[in-house]
Amino acid sequence: MMFGAAGLRSHIWNNNLKSMLLLAGFPVLLTLLGYAIALLVIAMTGEADYMTAKGQYGEASLGQSMMAAVYLLPEIAVFATIGAGIWFIIAWFGHQAMINLATGASPVTRKAEPRLYNLLENLCISRGMTVPKMAIIETAGLNAYASGLTESQYTVTVTRGLMQTLNDAELEGVLAHELSHIRNRDVRLLVISIIFVGIISFAAEIAFRGMLYGGMRGGGRRSGSRNGGALILIAFACIALAYVLAIAIRFTLSRQREYMADAGAVELTRNPDAMISALSKISGHSEIEKAPEEVREMFIENASTGFMGVFATHPPIEKRIEALVEYAGGRRPERMSSVPQV
Template sequence: MLPAYGLYTHIQANQTRSRLLIAGLFGLVLILAFALALVARATSLSLPRGYPPILSSYLAAALQDMLWVGPLAFLATGLWLLIAYRFHGAMIDRVTGGRLVTREEAPRLYALLENLCIARGLPMPKLGIVDDPALNAYATGLNPSQYAVTVTSGLMAALTDAEMEAVFAHELTHIRNDDVRTMMIAVVVAGIFAFVGEIVFRSGLDLGRASGERKNKGGALPALLIGVALIGLVWLLSQVIRFALSRTREYVADAGAVELTKNPDALITALLKISGRGELPGVPSGVMELCVDNPRSGFKDFLATHPPIDDRIAALTRYAGGRAPASAAVVAPWGRG
């Protein structure tokens, strides 16, 4: 996180970086297409007429296949993105159990969000609630007609008005910075890599049998191994890009929340209360990445999609003038309405 005077410059730099990372994901689509073409050539022992059965022949044949496999891969990716664009909000609410609420159903919660939007000239998103004791929130939507901010009932019970406003401001910053669109693209494209990788590696027994049959078939075996290795590498790089996007945007959203509310202390105490209590059981990892906190950290935090809460609080304290209290006892709930 940067000091307040550098916030917009930091947002622009982060958006540029995000676009480059997303472009990198689409570059990986081409590599995946080549790897699949190479695996198909090697397993079928199929080469164009006149090509000797050596590794370079399989590589050259796979490159030729890219003339139609590449466009097909982009078409399939675009189609899946189109489906996600149209239905992603409903799909996320389906797995989390989220439901939209009206002003009459949650007047105080609705008023907090509405007042924040009016004061800052932001479009008013829909408001949703997940009936779960976990402390978390997330934003969805790829255009103004889809924007929604959803909070858990546990978060409503644990946070004060000021803290809830800070969480709303965090999620509104994600919407304002197009983070939801960026993460949807990243999750969907990375999900394609994971799906293809799982199919390939689940068929490992067949590939092993095929490789045994190809020991005396010239370049087929090394071509097969290169193709499988490329699929694994593409999956790994897609995860690194996805996690890099998630980590950076959380710092920017925290800074944006302070810029909107002028109250870093409220965000600090909200994060302290949320820390370690945000797990939504049964919710896919791709959806947890959209939440204000994702407690799923992975191997020694290397695969964590969110920075540690302590690091986020340290940034708020250092750059936004916030003060971290010694403890963050949960105050009396401010009610269901």
């Protein structure tokens, strides 16, 4: 196989460590955003200004204004930590509903989709795993993902187009791929990345819009502080830093996870050719337009590559197929027929 047991254990350990680091970093990023808000308040209201010895009102310097915001950091950190805790509780119990809402997925029962459940159940029995819940996205795109933080929450979601296009062996390979993400703890790491770090991106965007809207409403009026313009620029830089850090954290998640899940699928099914065939059919037909970019990181295929491929969340399918051919003994199809339009 592509990776040994030792490599798999290291992968799982690294995922657990990264999950803890992401959770620890969440209040830090919130505090950075809070500091930016404090700077904005001082810039708009002149709260750092002071009374001179002669009883006159003096304007604080840029350094004094920035220090005034620093003095607010302990209080900001407390609120950031409380906010992180509240969001943790909300996300813990509601992340699946959030993800389903973002992708348009709907839970399904065994009675409604017996083929899907039978394939998944057989795979789980072979490894002594609890059968995850199932959900379906009613779209012609060919894709799938796993989600959840605990065993009772794990869910495997597939698209209707995938079910109608793939045969049983190919669909079994895709389901085995998603089960491997669950076994490897990739799912937990990705959910934490999307729900906890992704909210920072959302908050930063809201802050940016608020600053622009506030500036437009101000109509060019002078700020409440003499250094208001400089403080706003510094606040803007802090918000931008928080946004960039949130994006960077997401893209530091190793793309190796897809190779590992492909290898895990072959281990479960003993059928590398079916996995190769499934990936070949998915390639070029995986788009789900409604899904946000953050959630697409969970998909079996995400064709979005960003700037020159730097921000790609998945390795190219061609390279994944090459790895299965070289390391798993799979055979490349001589000629793939066109994928039927659903």
